[in-house]
Amino acid sequence: MNLLIVSYLLGKLSMACAGALLVPLIMALYFGDSCAQAFVISALLAAGLSFAFHRFGSFEDTHITFREGVAVVSGAWLVISFLGAMPYYLSGTLEFISAVFESISGFTTTGATTITSIETVAKSMLLWRSMTHWMGGIGIVVLFIAFLPNIGSGAVHMFNAEVTGPTDDRVVPRIRATSIALCKIYILFTALEAILLFGAGMSFYDCVNHAFSTIATGGFSTYDTSITHFNSPLIEGIIGFFMVLAGGNFALYFSVHKKGLKEFWRDTEFKSYIFLVLIATLLISLNIFAKMGFSGKESLRYAFFQVASIISTTGFVSNDFDVWPAFSKYILVLLMFIGACAGSTAGGIKVSRIVILCKIALAEIRHTIHPSMVTNVTMNGKHVSDTVIAGIGRFFFLYMMLFAGLTLSLASTGLSVTDSIGAIAATISSVGPALGVAGATSTYATISPFGKVVICIAMLLGRLELFTLLVLIRPEFWRSTRNW
Amino acid sequence: MNKRLVMHLWGMIILIFGGCMVLPLLMTILNDENRMAEFGIPVLISITIGLVLTRGINPYKGRLGLREGMLVISGGFLFVCILGMLPFWLAGFPLIDALFESVSGFTTTGASVLGDLSNLHQALLLWRSLTQWLGGLGIIMIFITMVPQVGREALQLFTGELHGESAERLLPRITETMKLLVYLYSGFTCVVTLLFFAAGMNFFEAINHAMAIVSTGGFSIYNDGLRHFHNNTINLLALIFMFIAGGNHVLYFKSYREGLFRLFKDTEFRAYVVLIGVFGLLITIDLYSHDFYSLSSSIFNSFFQTISMSSTSGFAMDNYDAWPDFSKYCLFLLMFVGGCSGSTVGGIKMSRMVILLKLTGQELKRTIHPRMVTTITMAGRIVPTQLISGITRFFFIYITIFFFSATLLALVGDLSMFSAAGIAAACLASVGAAFETVATIAGYTELTNGAKIVAMITMLLGRLEIVTLLVMLHHDFWKKE
Numbered sequence: 001m002n003l004l005i006v007s008y009l010l011g012k013l014s015m016a017c018a019g020a021l022l023v024p025l026i027m028a029l030y031f032g033d034s035c036a037q038a039f040v041i042s043a044l045l046a047a048g049l050s051f052a053f054h055r056f057g058s059f060e061d062t063h064i065t066f067r068e069g070v071a072v073v074s075g076a077w078l079v080i081s082f083l084g085a086m087p088y089y090l091s092g093t094l095e096f097i098s099a100v101f102e103s104i105s106g107f108t109t110t111g112a113t114t115i116t117s118i119e120t121v122a123k124s125m126l127l128w129r130s131m132t133h134w135m136g137g138i139g140i141v142v143l144f145i146a147f148l149p150n151i152g153s154g155a156v157h158m159f160n161a162e163v164t165g166p167t168d169d170r171v172v173p174r175i176r177a178t179s180i181a182l183c184k185i186y187i188l189f190t191a192l193e194a195i196l197l198f199g200a201g202m203s204f205y206d207c208v209n210h211a212f213s214t215i216a217t218g219g220f221s222t223y224d225t226s227i228t229h230f231n232s233p234l235i236e237g238i239i240g241f242f243m244v245l246a247g248g249n250f251a252l253y254f255s256v257h258k259k260g261l262k263e264f265w266r267d268t269e270f271k272s273y274i275f276l277v278l279i280a281t282l283l284i285s286l287n288i289f290a291k292m293g294f295s296g297k298e299s300l301r302y303a304f305f306q307v308a309s310i311i312s313t314t315g316f317v318s319n320d321f322d323v324w325p326a327f328s329k330y331i332l333v334l335l336m337f338i339g340a341c342a343g344s345t346a347g348g349i350k351v352s353r354i355v356i357l358c359k360i361a362l363a364e365i366r367h368t369i370h371p372s373m374v375t376n377v378t379m380n381g382k383h384v385s386d387t388v389i390a391g392i393g394r395f396f397f398l399y400m401m402l403f404a405g406l407t408l409s410l411a412s413t414g415l416s417v418t419d420s421i422g423a424i425a426a427t428i429s430s431v432g433p434a435l436g437v438a439g440a441t442s443t444y445a446t447i448s449p450f451g452k453v454v455i456c457i458a459m460l461l462g463r464l465e466l467f468t469l470l471v472l473i474r475p476e477f478w479r480s481t482r483n484w
Numbered sequence: 485m486n487k488r489l490v491m492h493l494w495g496m497i498i499l500i501f502g503g504c505m506v507l508p509l510l511m512t513i514l515n516d517e518n519r520m521a522e523f524g525i526p527v528l529i530s531i532t533i534g535l536v537l538t539r540g541i542n543p544y545k546g547r548l549g550l551r552e553g554m555l556v557i558s559g560g561f562l563f564v565c566i567l568g569m570l571p572f573w574l575a576g577f578p579l580i581d582a583l584f585e586s587v588s589g590f591t592t593t594g595a596s597v598l599g600d601l602s603n604l605h606q607a608l609l610l611w612r613s614l615t616q617w618l619g620g621l622g623i624i625m626i627f628i629t630m631v632p633q634v635g636r637e638a639l640q641l642f643t644g645e646l647h648g649e650s651a652e653r654l655l656p657r658i659t660e661t662m663k664l665l666v667y668l669y670s671g672f673t674c675v676v677t678l679l680f681f682a683a684g685m686n687f688f689e690a691i692n693h694a695m696a697i698v699s700t701g702g703f704s705i706y707n708d709g710l711r712h713f714h715n716n717t718i719n720l721l722a723l724i725f726m727f728i729a730g731g732n733h734v735l736y737f738k739s740y741r742e743g744l745f746r747l748f749k750d751t752e753f754r755a756y757v758v759l760i761g762v763f764g765l766l767i768t769i770d771l772y773s774h775d776f777y778s779l780s781s782s783i784f785n786s787f788f789q790t791i792s793m794s795s796t797s798g799f800a801m802d803n804y805d806a807w808p809d810f811s812k813y814c815l816f817l818l819m820f821v822g823g824c825s826g827s828t829v830g831g832i833k834m835s836r837m838v839i840l841l842k843l844t845g846q847e848l849k850r851t852i853h854p855r856m857v858t859t860i861t862m863a864g865r866i867v868p869t870q871l872i873s874g875i876t877r878f879f880f881i882y883i884t885i886f887f888f889s890a891t892l893l894a895l896v897g898d899l900s901m902f903s904a905a906g907i908a909a910a911c912l913a914s915v916g917a918a919f920e921t922v923a924t925i926a927g928y929t930e931l932t933n934g935a936k937i938v939a940m941i942t943m944l945l946g947r948l949e950i951v952t953l954l955v956m957l958h959h960d961f962w963k964k965e
Contacts, residue, residue: 067852287895326894326901333901334887357880364877368951369551369960386873393876394847397840400883404817411813412770417919418902420813435901471851 004058006071011053013076017083018046020135021128024087028124035122038091046083067477073468077460080107084132093121101444101452106132108463109345111219111315111432112455114445118224123205129220130212136463137216137345138186182250185257190215193242200234214242217345219315219432225441226317226433233301236318240308244277247312247340268380269341269352273311276351280307280335284328291325303328311335313346315432322439329435336425347430347462349399352379353392360389398466403428406458413451423447427455428462488541490552490559495537497560501567502530504618508571508607519575519605526570551961554952561948565590568615572598575608580933587940588928589615591947592828594702594798594916595928597936601707606688609705613692619947620699620828621669665733673698676725683717697722700729700828702798702916707926710799722799723788730795730823731756751862752824752835756794759834763818764790767811774808786811793818796829798916805923812919819909819918820886830914830946832882836875839867843876881950886912889942897935907931911939912946 025039084103088094094102098114105112106129115121190211197207209222223229227236252270256263264270285303288294294302302319309316310332321332339348356377363375377384403424410420415437422435423444433440438447444455461469471477509523565587572582581597588595589612598604604612673694680690689705696703706712710722728736731753739746747753767786772779788801793815804815822831839860846858860867890908893899899907899921906918907928921927931939945953955961 326899326904327891329901330887330891330894330904334891357877358884360873360877361881361884364874364881365951365955365958366960368554368955369958390873390876391847393873393880394840394843396883397876397879398844398847400879401841401844408810408813408817411810414809416809417813417816418900420809421905467848467851471848474848474852476849476852 007053007057009072010075011050014046014050018043024124024128033122033124035091035124038087042086097449097452104456104459107136108430108459109133109136109216109218110430110459112444116445126222130209133216133218134212181254185253196238215246217246217312217314236305240305243308243312243314247344247346249341249343251343272355273341273351287328312340313429313431317440320440336429336431339429409454413448428458490555491537492541493556495534498530499534501564508611511607522571522574530567584936590619591914591943592616592620592699592701593914593943596926597928599929612703613695616699616701617695697725700795700797726795726797727791730829732824732826734826755838756824756834763814770811795823796913796915819913819915822913892938897932911942
């Protein structure tokens with residue numbers, strides 16, 4: 001493995017992190033927060049680390065194979081989780097494990113929090129919190145496009161031949177160009193949402209934070225009660241719309257921008273995604289209308305917001321869904337597993353995979369009736385190769401196994417079964433608020449340190465789509481033999 | 485579609501089934517003449533229908549294709565469940581309860597809605613156990629041994645009924661295999677009965693519990709199940725035979741011929757032993773560290789429950805619903821896995837899980853070496869790709885059905901999330917006992933009628949390995965070729 005280039009890239013990343021820390025630092029200095037010191041030390045630490053990485057690394061041999069890609073991605077997440085935790089820890093806001101938890105939750109755009117009283121935390125710290133979401137989100141989009149196609153089980157590979165293609169050196173400029181275009185869309189959406197929220201009556205500070213949080217499908221809010229705090233249908237509508245938008249495939253938006261709106265309706269995944277949002281909203285609103293005593297309008301409003309929030313794996317809360325009937329909660333848990341579209345900042349199994357799985361399940365039934373039939377699965381009118389199908393089947397199995405294993409580990413800390421299932425389902429798919437102890441109105445603060453570590457692993461695994469992190473535990477990965 | 489043949493075969497099934505019902509009928513004649521009608525009428529009905537279908541339709545036209553096979557299995561199963569419900573219905577239980585009990589019996593689930601069992605007369609209790617035993621054996625298997633002329637095509641029935649992936653033929657002729665399996669199963673039941681009898685049960689108790697254990701069902705004739713006896717020998721026997729019943733019966737036959745070492749050469753059986761060992765140990769540690777029991781009874785309770793869930797029997801030694809959540813969650817996961825293929829257990833089955841796990845390891849390897857060609861072996865033989873993709877699909881379908889069932893149960897049954905998940909998992913894997921509301925198999929009494937219907941459909945789907953039943957919903961199935 002070419003450790004030099006890995007180290008070099010990690011150095012770049014630490015430097016970027018140090019730069020990012022300056023933003024909340026300036027704000028802390030401007031407002032005279034007590035946190036300024038913590039930001040200064042954190043930034044210095046990041047700069048120091050960056051210097052060390054640069055000393056060791058070099059940029060002479062720029063050949064990045066699959067292994068380096070995985071090493072950079074995994075290393076980047078470790079470094080950034082650690083550096084991002086520093087401000088929380090140094091300012092005394094959180095103890096060490098909780099600080100790392102908060103940082104990973106931020107960068108993975110999960111939005112699970114261990115801060116029990118958000119309003120008492122300094123504003124600069126909350127800005128940093130939202131910024132971790134935003135950077136994590138944009139980083140993921142870029143990493144997703146740049147590295148995941150390598151991995152074979154990458155969803156992008158299947159759906160956007162234009163964006164991805166094989167990962168030889170010659171396509172690097174194109175990937176970079178695409179990544180830049182995606183970043184532009186990302187920034188545009190954020191700005192648009194911030195302006196709309198400002199127009200709807202939020203303060204400037206709140207609207208920036210919530211826009212960061214929404215577009216990254218994160219879920220950190222600046223209030224304990226999340227979106228319930230505003231109690232405004234208009235704000236819920238705007239945020240709901242942007243959550244659905246953020247859950248869509250960014251590459252699709254790019255091609256819509258280029259080729260026109262009809263691209264939306266050509267995309268099987270996007271159609272299925274919108275269909276899921278609508279049907280889930282309908283079912284839940286009927287259920288809570290019947291059981292919770294809301295008016296028709298309220299039911300629709302709460303149901304839509306919550307469905308948008310969960311399927312896009314954001315995790316904002318506009319009504320305490322933990323007290324909703326079990327049927328509604330089941331649908332929400334189902335949506336947590338499904339997640340939103342490939343190529344977005346959302347987590348979960350992804351709609352495209354679910355669509356393909358459903359199609360092959362149907363093909364299996366037809367195959368049983370006609371044993372010698374050759375079945376063909378298509379997506380957007382294109383044939384999906386057997387390798388991709390097999391990869392998706394394995395991904396689904398692995399997802400479920402890891403889910404079961406992590407839940408078991410969490411249950412060993414004494415958490416109830418429902419709480420463990422809810423917490424892991426919500427964090428492996430980067431939603432955030434779960435059911436029960438870590439539910440809509442409570443936080444992850446009460447979970448034991450071991451439980452927090454388990455959840456951190458769940459968040460990272462979910463965000464990096466399992467395989468990137470799991471190959472690290474295989475001995476072959478570390479063997480110095482050359483790549484086949 | 486060869487309708488005549490299908491109907492003829494249905495007739496055979498119903499006829500055999502009616503014959504089996506004579507047993508409790510005799511018992512009512514001996515015990516309580518007033519109750520004769522409860523079994524007399526169903527026997528008359530099934531024998532009439534059976535005779536009409538078998539005598540009235542000429543069976544020798546055409547061959548038994550795959551679609552016919554599936555229709556025979558699914559339709560036969562449904563008819564038997566409906567006819568099996570009659571004694572309960574005539575005894576005064578509501579229609580849905582009667583059907584539920586019958587479906588639960590024939591699918592070897594063992595969920596019960598009859599409430600207090602001490603009110604039931606012996607013939608009805610015997611019928612209850614008998615439904616499990618018959619279901620476990622697979623009415624189809626009995627039927628095949630009796631109808632040798634069906635011959636080669638019966639293989640499809642066999643793969644449909646015992647869908648586990650190691651449905652390989654022991655002997656050149658499938659009917660021979662079937663006969664052997666029936667003898668093995670019956671002999672096994674006799675041994676368990678005798679041992680129970682020797683351990684202190686009376687004959688009636690022994691035969692009922694033996695049938696429930698060998699078929700991995702879970703019905704008992706007492707409200708408190710095996711706890712009724714307060715007898716450690718019985719408990720230990722139950723534990724051992726549940727474990728054996730969860731293993732591959734074809735494999736037992738092979739080891740009988742080739743020596744005991746054959747048992748441990750089998751990947752699936754080893755995985756089954758390891759799974760039970762690991763989960764038993766985990767639960768033991770959890771129970772002991774929470775001061776639930778003394779060390780020895782922690783070990784016993786934990787292994788008893790592990791084996792009960794893994795073999796999808798559903799017997800309980802103690803109220804495990806009060807155990808720590810970690811243990812409960814372990815039991816919950818075990819329900820999904822189930823025992824070995826080629827047995828009467830439900831669930832995803834060990835062989836599939838082993839293949840899926842191997843597949844995951846392979847995927848990680850291939851992530852590092854993208855162009856590597858890899859194969860998966862079971863017991864030294866390469867598993868064909870076709871089968872592998874079938875298994876991953878099965879896994880997805882299984883989990884999806886579980887989710888749908890749990891969601892529907894939560895809606896129509898007004899249940900908590902964990903209760904609903906427990907019932908869905910327990911019914912799909914034919915375990916029966918789950919958690920919270922249904923921590924004992926009798927807890928199903930408290931469900932709403934809607935929930936009972938959903939649970940019944942789940943049981944049928946699980947028992948017929950989902951796809952066998954789902955294909956009927958596809959319009960291609962009914963199309964003429």
